Amino acid sequence: MRHLLLAGLAALALSGPAMGQDRTVRVISGFAAGGAGDLMARFIAEYAAPHLPARGVVENRTGANGLIAAEVVARSAPDGGTVLQCPMGTMTITPNLPGASLPVDPRTEMTGIANVALSTYGLVVAANGPHKDVAGLLAAARAKPGGLSYASAGVGSAQHLSVELLKSKAGLDIVHIPYRGATPAVVDILGGRADFMITNLGDVMRQIQGGELRLLALGDNAGSPLFPQARPISDWVPGLEMAGWFGLCGPRAITADAARAWVEAIRKGLENPTFRQRLLDSGLTPNFEDMATFNRRIAADLQSWAEVIRAAGVKAD
Numbered sequence: 164m165r166h167l168l169l170a171g172l173a174a175l176a177l178s179g180p181a182m183g184q185d186r187t188v189r190v191i192s193g194f195a196a197g198g199a200g201d202l203m204a205r206f207i208a209e210y211a212a213p214h215l216p217a218r219g220v221v222e223n224r225t226g227a228n229g230l231i232a233a234e235v236v237a238r239s240a241p242d243g244g245t246v247l248q249c250p251m252g253t254m255t256i257t258p259n260l261p262g263a264s265l266p267v268d269p270r271t272e273m274t275g276i277a278n279v280a281l282s283t284y285g286l287v288v289a290a291n292g293p294h295k296d297v298a299g300l301l302a303a304a305r306a307k308p309g310g311l312s313y314a315s316a317g318v319g320s321a322q323h324l325s326v327e328l329l330k331s332k333a334g335l336d337i338v339h340i341p342y343r344g345a346t347p348a349v350v351d352i353l354g355g356r357a358d359f360m361i362t363n364l365g366d367v368m369r370q371i372q373g374g375e376l377r378l379l380a381l382g383d384n385a386g387s388p389l390f391p392q393a394r395p396i397s398d399w400v401p402g403l404e405m406a407g408w409f410g411l412c413g414p415r416a417i418t419a420d421a422a423r424a425w426v427e428a429i430r431k432g433l434e435n436p437t438f439r440q441r442l443l444d445s446g447l448t449p450n451f452e453d454m455a456t457f458n459r460r461i462a463a464d465l466q467s468w469a470e471v472i473r474a475a476g477v478k479a480d
Contacts, residue, residue, distance in 0.1 A: 183436050184317050188300075189220055190205075190222075191232045191235050191246065191248065193231060193248075198410065203447070208221050210435055211411075211425075214427065214431040228316065230253060233246075236414055241421065245425060248411065250410075251321050253269065254269045254275070254465040255317035255461060255464040255468050256324050261477075262478050264479075273415060274413060274422075275458045277410060278451065278452035279360050284361055284383065284407065285363075285379075288359045291378045294377075295397065297380050306460050315348060317397065320341075321362075321363075322348070324359040324468065328405070332403050333400045349362075350404060359379075361382060365446045382395070382405040408450070410457055430453075433451045
């Protein structure tokens with residue numbers, strides 16, 4: 164009887180009742196509604212959370228390249244009831260920025276739970292704007308140093324560092340305009356208030372397919388089945404490559420049971436063909452990684468982005 168009782172308690176722990184009596188879990192997104200990070204948070208709430216079982220709700224807490232949202236999660240109870248949709252930039256770029264005032268330090272106060280997807284980056288411009296191809300954009304930047312501008316989801320975001328890497332490798336002077344997320348950045352590109360952006364395809368898929376934005380190049384050499392004709396930016400700037408990922412993170416002290424429950428929920432969610440197809444349709448590649456594998460990825464990217472930041476001389480505002 165004792166063994167049956169222990170087995171029952173273990174099953175309850177893994178199915179998530181410790182995450183709140185109402186079986187509601189909060190998936191926090193650090194970026195504005197409509198962008199790839201917000202989209203991923205909603206996918207997790209819709210397809211993974213029910214495997215806990217629980218009702219997933221999404222909350223947007225924008226600012227500081229996702230660290231406002233990360234602080235909410237880091238200060239939450241370690242029962243897995245509040246988790247972060249964590250993009251690469253939040254976890255591995257912003258913590259490396261010299262002079263950054265961090266409301267929370269992901270390196271010591273957060274932990275990876277599971278990776279969900281890899282993201283393809285794209286260089287986009289307004290379809291009705293003056294820039295028709297990468298060669299023309301680079302020529303315009305070289306002809307008028309400081310005359311062009313690029314948008315990003317904020318200082319220290321992956322979008323920011325990707326263009327800084329481009330500037331460094333191509334020897335360009337381009338003005339940075341940071342926003343509180345990808346969605347408002349895209350709005351200003353469409354409005355002609357910024358020239359271009361390098362971002363996750365998920366941030367701009369709808370506008371590309373709708374003819375509002377023009378995709379000039381992909382960030383990596385792997386290509387995209389959604390845009391088979393698109394060339395990698397390394398064709399114009401040799402050695403330049405950027406890509407990203409979207410995962411799930413929690414407070415450093417998250418319990419082993421809660422972490423295992425979420426890992427299993429993500430794994431099962433990604434077995435859903437509808438979930439996988441919706442990721443692919445959003446420019447994301449399903450890529451499940453368990454807790455140990457995901458944290459190794461985070462550690463490796465912390466090191467590689469630190470090197471990029473040092474080389475580009477980027478500092479926090």
